[in-house]
Amino acid sequence: MTAEAGLAALWLAAALAALQLVTAAIGLARKRADVVAAVRPIAIVQGGAVALALALLIALFLASDMSVKLVVENSHSAKPWLYKFAGAWGNHEGSMLLWVAILGLAGGAVAVLERRLAEPTLIATLGAQAAIALGFYAFLLFSSNPFARVDPAPADGMGLNPLLQDPGLAFHPPTLYIGYVGISVAFSFAVGALITRDVGPAFARAMRPWVLGAWIFLTLGITAGSYWAYYELGWGGWWFWDPVENASLMPWLAATALLHSVTVLATRDGLRAWTVMLAVVAFSMSMLGTFLVRSGILTSVHAFAVDPERGAFILALLAIYIGGALALFAARIGTVRAGTTFELVSREGALVLNNLLLTVILGIVLIGTLYPIVAASMGVQLSIGAPFFDKAAGPIALALVAAMAVGPLLRWRRDDAGALISRSTWPIAAAAFTAAGLVVFASIGLLPFAGIALAAGLAVASVVPLWGRNLRRTPLFTYGMVVSHLGIAVSLAGIAASSAFTTETLVAAQPGVAVRAGPFSVVLDGIKPVIGENWSGLEARLTATRGDETIVLRPQSRFFADPPTSTNESAIETEWDGQLYTVLGQPDAQGRWQLRLWWKPFVTLIWLGGALIALGGLLALVGRVRRENRAVARAVWA
Known part of the structure; x- marks a missing residue:
C-alpha cells in the first residue's frame, strides 16, 4: 500500500497546485480578500503532500520493495542502505519527483516566510509557482509515474549504475x-x-x-x-x-x-x-x-x-x-520604469x-552545448570539446576576473577614473609581481599565465574593501562579497596551476620497480583480490616516497554483478602543494600492470575556492536577512 499512498499524495499535490493557481487568479482578478487568503494555506499543504510522496518513494527503496517497477530497475537488495536511500533519485522518475518536491516545499516556504511583498504581488508569485509545479506534476503522473507496479514481482532488482554508487x-x-x-x-x-x-x-x-x-x-x-x-x-x-x-x-x-x-x-x-x-x-x-x-x-x-x-x-x-x-x-516591460541612473x-x-x-x-557555453545536438538531428555527427570552450570562453572569463577585481573598488553612481587607478595600486602590483615570477621561474601557456597573475590581483583586490574600515562594524554581507571574490581567485589559481603544471605518467609497472610521478617515487608492491558489499575486484598496493615521507595508496579495479559493470577506483594522496592521483589498469602478458599516475600541483585550490564562494554567499545571505529583519522590527516598534 505504500506505493498507492505515494501516488495518492502525488495526485493530491497536483490537485492542490491546480487549486492554488485558480485561487490566485480569481483572487487577483476579482480582488476577493477571502479567496486571496486561501492561497497561502493551499501552498503550504501542497508542499507537505509532495514531500510525503517523496518520503514514501524513499521508503520503498529502503525496503527493497520489488513490486515497484522503479525499485526493480534501479536497486538491489544487496546494495548498502545509503545507495538504496540516494538511489530513490538516481533515476529518471525519482529525480523528477525530487525536483517537484523541492519546488513544492519552496512554494510553501514562500507562503510561510514572505511578509515584505505587497499582497497582490505575493499572490501572483504563488500562482506562478503553482503553474510551474502543475506542469511537472502532469509530467510525473502521465509520463513518468514513480510508483508504477510490476506484476509478477521479480526476486531481486537490476541494481544501480555503479558509477552512481x-x-x-x-x-x-x-x-x-x-x-x-x-x-x-x-x-x-x-x-x-x-x-x-x-x-x-x-x-x-x-x-x-x-x-x-x-x-x-x-x-x-x-x-x-x-x-x-x-x-x-x-x-x-x-x-x-x-x-x-x-x-x-x-x-x-x-x-x-x-x-x-x-x-x-x-x-x-x-x-x-x-x-x-x-x-x-x-x-x-x-x-x-x-x-x-x-x-x-x-x-x-x-x-x-x-x-x-x-x-x-x-x-x-x-x-x-x-x-x-x-x-x-x-x-509589460514598457510599464517598468528605468530606475536610478548612473555614470x-x-x-x-x-x-x-x-x-x-x-x-x-x-x-x-550554450552554443557549444546545443550545436552538436542540432547538427546530429540533421545527420551530421560532430563533437565540441574542451579546446573550443577553453579558447572561446577562457579569454572572456579572464576579462571578467579583471572586471570583478575593479568593481568593488568603485563608488556607487559616479566615480573618477584617476581615483580608481590609485585604489588599484596594490592589486595591480600583486598581479605584476606574480607575472614577473612566472616569467623567471616557469614556462607555461598564455592562458594559465594570465590566470595565475589575475588570480593574485583578484585575491588582493577582494580584501581591499576591508582596508581602513572598522572590521567589527563591517556588515556581514560585505564579508560575504570579500570571501566569495577571494574564492574565485583561489579557484582560478587552482585551475591555472593544475592545467599548467600537471604531469601524467602511463606505465606498465613491474612489482618492485620505481616509477617517477612529479616529486614522488612510486613502487608497485603487489596486487590482491578484494571483496566489497556488492562488488569484487583487485587492489594494488603502491608505496610512494617523497623525501623522508612514505605513503601507501590502494587503487582498485572493481566488478559489479548487478548490473554487470567494471569501474576503476582511484587512490589519491593530498599534499599541501597538490595531489598524487593513481589509477590501476589491466595486466599484460608479461605480468606487468598498467598504472596511470598524475601529479596535480595545487589542484585542491579549485574545490577550496568553490567552498569559499559558497561560504561567502552564506555570509551575505545571513547578513542581508539579519539587516532586513532589524529594519522590519524597527518599523513595527516605531
Whole structure:
C-alpha cells in the first residue's frame, strides 16, 4: 500500500497546485480578500503532500520493495542502505519527483516566510509557482509515474549504475535541485511583479534571499559534482565540458548575473529591466538543463531518460513557461520604469560589464552545448570539446576576473577614473609581481599565465574593501562579497596551476620497480583480490616516497554483478602543494600492470575556492536577512 499512498499524495499535490493557481487568479482578478487568503494555506499543504510522496518513494527503496517497477530497475537488495536511500533519485522518475518536491516545499516556504511583498504581488508569485509545479506534476503522473507496479514481482532488482554508487549521490543532485528550484522561485517573483506592475526595490529585496540561496546551492552542487567526477571516473580531470555539466554551469552563470543585478535594484533602484530579464534567462537555463538530462537526446552518466516522448513533454513545458514569460515580459516591460541612473565609471557600471561578460560566456557555453545536438538531428555527427570552450570562453572569463577585481573598488553612481587607478595600486602590483615570477621561474601557456597573475590581483583586490574600515562594524554581507571574490581567485589559481603544471605518467609497472610521478617515487608492491558489499575486484598496493615521507595508496579495479559493470577506483594522496592521483589498469602478458599516475600541483585550490564562494554567499545571505529583519522590527516598534 505504500506505493498507492505515494501516488495518492502525488495526485493530491497536483490537485492542490491546480487549486492554488485558480485561487490566485480569481483572487487577483476579482480582488476577493477571502479567496486571496486561501492561497497561502493551499501552498503550504501542497508542499507537505509532495514531500510525503517523496518520503514514501524513499521508503520503498529502503525496503527493497520489488513490486515497484522503479525499485526493480534501479536497486538491489544487496546494495548498502545509503545507495538504496540516494538511489530513490538516481533515476529518471525519482529525480523528477525530487525536483517537484523541492519546488513544492519552496512554494510553501514562500507562503510561510514572505511578509515584505505587497499582497497582490505575493499572490501572483504563488500562482506562478503553482503553474510551474502543475506542469511537472502532469509530467510525473502521465509520463513518468514513480510508483508504477510490476506484476509478477521479480526476486531481486537490476541494481544501480555503479558509477552512481557513491556518497556523492546523496549530496550532489539534491544541492543542484535546490539551486534550480531557488531559481524557479526567483522566476515566479519576476512573473508576479510583472503581472502586478510592481518591479521595484521592494520586489528585489524579497527576491534577493531566494537568488542568494539558489546560487549557494548551485555552487555547492557544481563543486561537489566536479570532485565526485574527478575521483570516481578515474580520468584525472575535474571538468570535462560534458553537455550535462554545462547544463548546470549555465544556470549558475545566469544566477550570478541575476544576483548582482538584483542587489543593484534592491539597494540603488537600478537595473529594473535587467533584473526581470535575467530571472527569466536563469530559469530558462534551468529548464533547458532539465530537458537535456531527461529528454534522451544525450548519452551520459547524468542522463536517465531514453524515451523521446518524455523529452517532447519537457520541451513543451519549456516552450510554455519560457514563451509565456517572454511574452509577459514583452507586454509589460514598457510599464517598468528605468530606475536610478548612473555614470559609466561607477560600481553599477562595473556590475553591468560583469553581467555582459557573464552573458557572453553563457552564450558560448550554450552554443557549444546545443550545436552538436542540432547538427546530429540533421545527420551530421560532430563533437565540441574542451579546446573550443577553453579558447572561446577562457579569454572572456579572464576579462571578467579583471572586471570583478575593479568593481568593488568603485563608488556607487559616479566615480573618477584617476581615483580608481590609485585604489588599484596594490592589486595591480600583486598581479605584476606574480607575472614577473612566472616569467623567471616557469614556462607555461598564455592562458594559465594570465590566470595565475589575475588570480593574485583578484585575491588582493577582494580584501581591499576591508582596508581602513572598522572590521567589527563591517556588515556581514560585505564579508560575504570579500570571501566569495577571494574564492574565485583561489579557484582560478587552482585551475591555472593544475592545467599548467600537471604531469601524467602511463606505465606498465613491474612489482618492485620505481616509477617517477612529479616529486614522488612510486613502487608497485603487489596486487590482491578484494571483496566489497556488492562488488569484487583487485587492489594494488603502491608505496610512494617523497623525501623522508612514505605513503601507501590502494587503487582498485572493481566488478559489479548487478548490473554487470567494471569501474576503476582511484587512490589519491593530498599534499599541501597538490595531489598524487593513481589509477590501476589491466595486466599484460608479461605480468606487468598498467598504472596511470598524475601529479596535480595545487589542484585542491579549485574545490577550496568553490567552498569559499559558497561560504561567502552564506555570509551575505545571513547578513542581508539579519539587516532586513532589524529594519522590519524597527518599523513595527516605531
